[in-house]
Amino acid sequence: MKLIPFCIWAVSALACGSALAQQAQPAQPAAAKAAGAPQFTPPPADAIPEGPFGDAVRRGQDIFLHTGKFASQYAGNSLNCASCHMDAGRQPGASPMWAAYVLYPAYRAKNGHVNTLAERLQGCFQFSMNGKRPAADSQTIVDLESYMYWMAKGAPTGVKLAGQGFPALPKPAQEPDYVRGQKVFEQHCTLCHGAQGQGQHDATGRMVFPALWGDDSFNWGAGMHSVSTAAAFIHANMPLSRGGTLTEQESWDVAYYMDGHDRPQDPRYAGDLQATIKEHHGGKNDLYGREINGKVLGADSPPAGGRLTGHAPAKSTQ
Missing domain, CATH: 1.10.760.10 (Cytochrome c-like domain)
Incomplete structure (x- = not known):
């Protein structure tokens, strides 16, 4: 493949x-090999x-x-x-x-x-x-x-298995940076996901590579909106089949850049941005409600629900 x-x-x-x-068995990312955690291989x-x-x-x-x-x-x-x-x-x-x-x-x-x-x-x-x-x-x-x-048949229950979740990254040496992240994105990511993070679809509208922000991406309530979560995923899994290729700092930076764009509204939003921040956001790795490039993220997000609410996701090809 x-x-x-x-x-x-x-x-x-x-x-x-x-x-x-092809019954492909991807190489296990080094970060996924938790010391002492039970090993398991699915059928x-x-x-x-x-x-x-x-x-x-x-x-x-x-x-x-x-x-x-x-x-x-x-x-x-x-x-x-x-x-x-x-x-x-x-x-x-x-x-x-x-x-x-x-x-x-x-x-x-x-x-x-x-x-x-x-x-x-x-x-x-x-x-x-x-x-x-x-x-x-x-x-x-x-x-x-x-x-x-x-x-999971045959796996032990109630314990974390090696490879569970996204392997957490330590704090970066430098604070994640939008400009540095943009450079990483332009160098490594636009081929698949487009210069505007819009992703790619085929002629039938089926996703080929997903949108990373905008109307057709995950919303502000998804776990991937957290910079730390996104950075952990990116470092462990990207490039494809070659996790660990990016440095930890590059992973943090490009995650910050990706999450520093608007996306559909948090479904828990009830009309008050500050109340939503107070109840569900506000963490160090959460950019919801922050001003980036002159735009307060979440203040004017498209409604949650995408095409289910009549707000049709954009369909684009490259």
Whole structure:
């Protein structure tokens, strides 16, 4: 499979499908090899069983790879689950699904209570997909849970496995910088994601490379809006199959640049920017509400919900 150089944070659905077809096993990022953490390898993609349960797993895999096609009623942008959870949710250091499954239910500071796995998936649709929360007992959620369960079969529960999440980066030597980040972006990222971060779609409107900001990207409530989260993902996973190529400082800088642009509004926003900042934002790595290049981020964001609210995401090709 031919890999296109340094495409921040996403493998296209097409590329993920090719990886499945070829049974690709990506190299494990060095940062994903947590010292002392249990090791686990998910079953190969061609080992999905036959029968009703296997059918649910396959549907979950389809939703994961082609979210806008198989869960269009809940998706408000053109991203796929595999945009963040690379190699169909298999790749260590890219928040793999087999490592996430064994950690739920879990308390999350984001909403201040213990979350079930279903609630965690609902949040992904609402924030990362800028869409609508499926019901916890919907076929969409059940199929995704089935896919995750199948990938995690045999893994120990209640412990962090090697490769879980995005490997955290230490604080940068210098404060993240927009101008330095722009240079990194222009050198490594525009080929895939466009000079304006708009991403690329094919002639049918299907995502090839996702938008990193703007109407068709994740909204201000998504985890990737945090500079530290984005920097950790970028350093561990980019360039494709060559995590660690960028320095830690470059990863922080380009994450700051990416998150220093406007995107759809936080769904929790109720008309008062300062109240939203106070309740849900305001951290050091959170640019929501800050003035960058003369624009207060979040003050005039497009409505959350994307095409689900009639605010159609832009479709562009390069």
